[in-house]
Amino acid sequence: MYEHLEDRQLVPLARRDHRAYEALMRRHLPRMHAVACGIVGESNAEDVLQEVLWSTYRNLKHFRGDAEFSTWLYRITMNACYQALRKPQAEVTPLEDLDPPSLENVAHRAEQNQMRELIEEGLQSLPAEQREAFSLREFLDMEYQQIAEVLGVQLGTVKSRINRAKQALKTFLLQRGVQP
Structure with a gap:
């Protein structure tokens, strides 16, 4: 519904329509995830993105448009990453697939x-x-x-x-x- 709109058109709509906000975030989420993985590592990226989504939702009304929306969003993402790096981290072990993989897949995945x-x-x-x-x-x-x-x-x-x-x-x- 909103995917065809540019960021500058979508931002005012996202301030009052949650579907427009979701479309805006879906557009940028893969790149935000890449930044978070690069800065805090994959195991902490999801937590950072949750904070970014919440912060963006709360502060969208304050976005003035002086810079591109993506610039503002990536700055929020990096700030959340550095805040996460300052917190003590719990050891997180990701769950692996329950189906036993083939030996070749195990070796490749390990590499x-x-x-x-x-x-x-x-x-x-x-x-x-x-x-x-x-x-x-x-x-x-x-x-x-x-x-x-x-x-x-x-x-x-x-x-x-x-x-x-x-x-x-x-x-x-x-x-x-x-x-x-």
């Missing part, structure tokens, strides 16, 4: 999980500024200028942070035996 865990560990080892710039670029495929707007920094700063993050991740992975 994928190991690589994902290494990448998450590598991302967590980055300074926050590098991690957020890298996440916005790599997980959301944002343009450098848009990242600069989201982060409130100069374009050159974004480029530098992303370059440093890539180099640090490459070094991190090489030290753990991952070959390009």
